[in-house]
Amino acid sequence: QQAIQTRFSTVVDIDPDSKVFKALYKQFCKDWAPAKGPCPDIRVILRVVNPAVSQMFQGYRKDLRMFRRGVEQYYHGTKLKCRIYETLTFCCNTDCGVCGITKCGFDRQKIAGRSFQRFGNGFYCAPNSSKSHDYTNGPVHGMFLCNVAPGKKYKSNYDARGLQEPPEGC
Numbered sequence: 001q002q003a004i005q006t007r008f009s010t011v012v013d014i015d016p017d018s019k020v021f022k023a024l025y026k027q028f029c030k031d032w033a034p035a036k037g038p039c040p041d042i043r044v045i046l047r048v049v050n051p052a053v054s055q056m057f058q059g060y061r062k063d064l065r066m067f068r069r070g071v072e073q074y075y076h077g078t079k080l081k082c083r084i085y086e087t088l089t090f091c092c093n094t095d096c097g098v099c100g101i102t103k104c105g106f107d108r109q110k111i112a113g114r115s116f117q118r119f120g121n122g123f124y125c126a127p128n129s130s131k132s133h134d135y136t137n138g139p140v141h142g143m144f145l146c147n148v149a150p151g152k153k154y155k156s157n158y159d160a161r162g163l164q165e166p167p168e169g170c
Contacts, residue, residue, distance in 0.1 A: 004088050006103050009050040013088060021045055024145065028129045031075070036130040040141070044085040046102075048144070053105045061149045071149050074125035075132035076101075080142030098142035119156070120163030 002013040014021045029039035061071060078097030084090060090099045100110060106123045118124070125148055126132045132143055154167050 002088050004090070006090065008052065008103055008105070009048055011088070011102055012047045012049075014045040014047055016043070016045075027073075028075075028145075031127065031129040032133075033128055033130040036133070039129075040133070046085070046088075048102050050105055057147065057149070064149050064151055071147050072127065073145055074127050074148045074150075075129045076123065076125045076144040076146055077132035077135035078142050078144070079137055080140055085140065101144065117161055119160050120165075 004011045014024075024045055025042050028042060032039040078101060079095055080098045081093040081096035082089075082091035082099060084098060084102075090103055093099070097110075100107070108121065108123075124132075124135070125146055129143070133141060136142055151166075152169065154169075
């Protein structure tokens with residue numbers, strides 16, 4: 001396994017012949033909506049470990065346990081503007097969501113006004129891989145499988161672009 005280290009995170013290239021790679025690919029295809037066509041090939045999976053973000057997440061998760069809320073895995077699709085999947089080298093392109101998120105985590109300043117925000121300014125993750133895949137671009141797509149502590153969920157069938165915080169009760 002190859003790995004790269006930054007000031008904030010470690011990125012490990014998962015071997016395509018490994019059980020971990022095969023299990024993640026199987027999960028991705030299980031979470032793919034059949035109406036979107038066949039599940040695409042996955043050629044590279046990178047594991048990102050950011051200790052500072054993990055520590056904050058664990059604290060938040062601990063707070064949610066009071067409400068008996070668990071952790072789920074959701075997908076996040078983003079722009080890929082480089083060949084990190086071949087070079088294992090981060091680029092400096094400020095439009096490359098994969099490198100930006102990998103190096104620094106999710107940064108709210110990077111999303112304000114830059115894309116369609118169906119429910120206000122925030123980071124969007126989905127339980128189905130095909131939905132997040134819709135938000136990627138180019139011939140090679142950049143996606144993350146994230147541990148998410150969603151708290152109380154709110155389901156809406158309508159856009160609420162001006163939303164500034166979760167609806168009351170969430």
